[in-house]
Amino acid sequence: MLEIQNLHKSFGQEKVLEGLNITVNKGEFLSILGPSGCGKSTLIHMIAGLESVSGGKILMKDREVKAPGTDRILVFQSGALFPWLNVKDNIAFGLSNVKADKKSQDRLGDGKSKKSKKDKFSDEEKEERVEELMKKVHLYRFRDKFPHQLSGGMKQRVSIARSLAMDPEVLLMDEPFSALDEQTKMVLHEELQRIWMDTKKTIVFVTHNIREAVKLSDRVLVMGSQPGKIIKDIPIPYAHPRKVTDPNLVEMEKVIMESLKDEIEKRRKEEFGDGYPVEASGVFSGPDYTMGDGI
Numbered sequence: 465m466l467e468i469q470n471l472h473k474s475f476g477q478e479k480v481l482e483g484l485n486i487t488v489n490k491g492e493f494l495s496i497l498g499p500s501g502c503g504k505s506t507l508i509h510m511i512a513g514l515e516s517v518s519g520g521k522i523l524m525k526d527r528e529v530k531a532p533g534t535d536r537i538l539v540f541q542s543g544a545l546f547p548w549l550n551v552k553d554n555i556a557f558g559l560s561n562v563k564a565d566k567k568s569q570d571r572l573g574d575g576k577s578k579k580s581k582k583d584k585f586s587d588e589e590k591e592e593r594v595e596e597l598m599k600k601v602h603l604y605r606f607r608d609k610f611p612h613q614l615s616g617g618m619k620q621r622v623s624i625a626r627s628l629a630m631d632p633e634v635l636l637m638d639e640p641f642s643a644l645d646e647q648t649k650m651v652l653h654e655e656l657q658r659i660w661m662d663t664k665k666t667i668v669f670v671t672h673n674i675r676e677a678v679k680l681s682d683r684v685l686v687m688g689s690q691p692g693k694i695i696k697d698i699p700i701p702y703a704h705p706r707k708v709t710d711p712n713l714v715e716m717e718k719v720i721m722e723s724l725k726d727e728i729e730k731r732r733k734e735e736f737g738d739g740y741p742v743e744a745s746g747v748f749s750g751p752d753y754t755m756g757d758g759i
């Protein structure tokens with residue numbers, strides 16, 4: 465479905481990503497996990513077509529990614545809703561720009577005419593999709609509310625619904641829950657697992673939270689930094705929906721921690737210099753092993 469081949473990225477003299485090779489399978493929930501600054505957002509922006517590549521290729525269904533497209537929709541950390549639109553209109557917003565692909569054009573009988581590209585969905589289908597998605601993310605009764613009237617979790621659910629409305633081949637998620645409190649995060653994890661099981665969408669999910677990655681994904685790619693590279697590819701072969709208390713998942717968290725040992729040591733040295741006692745650093749002592757601002 466999505467193939468990343470020998471991908472490199474530099475910003476000026478700074479080499480950010482080096483030699484990444486990733487295959488994302490159809491229907492897979494893949495997490496990209498790594499410490500702050502290792503290049504996760506840069507990578508997902510490149511897949512979305514929002515950032516250029518410095519070397520290598522990104523192929524989506526064998527076609528090189530050169531620009532953003534409705535086959536790859538990115539859900540941002542902030543939700544990025546339009547404040548002047550209510551829930552319903554925010555979800556409906558992208559639909560008018562979704563055009564039918566070549567196959568559907570042919571089915572519609574005008575596949576040869578580029579100028580008259582048809583909308584993928586009729587007006588009735590758009591209406592139905594928006595209604596269905598508002599129900600799917602449990603926001604139907606809030607459909608007339610505006611973003612400032614919603615909680616952080618609700619806003620993120622609108623954002624997910626808006627992305628799903630466009631029926632992308634791949635849903636790209638850049639730390640979508642990192643700004644939320646723990647309780648809301650847990651609810652949204654359940655919500656996302658349910659949506660994923662329902663829709664069987666391919667999801668590429670960027671996070672620095674080990675527990676989140678293990679709970680949600682079929683596979684976790686662990687990244688190292690400076691420059692960013694894949695250091696481990698770890699399958700999480702357990703049925704969904706999952707509970708974080710599942711001993712198998714706790715075990716997987718330990719496996720991932722182990723694979724990040726060198727990375728943690730690198731960060732510890734950066735933060736504290738040589739000789740700082742490991743047990744005194746407090747790094748990774750939090751409840752979810754977040755590799756965020758603490759290191």
Ligand SMILES: Nc1ncnc2c1ncn2[C@@H]1O[C@H](COP(=O)(O)OP(=O)(O)OP(=O)(O)O)[C@@H](O)[C@H]1O
Nearest residue numbers: 475478480498499500501502503504505506507672
């Ligand atoms: N547009 C840009 N111009 C210059 N440097 C950039 C740009 N975008 C990112 N970088 C640099 O690339 C490196 C990787 O950044 P990126 O945001 O991809 O990391 P990240 O793993 O997503 O971090 P975080 O988890 O903190 O969001 C950083 O050193 C950052 O400063």
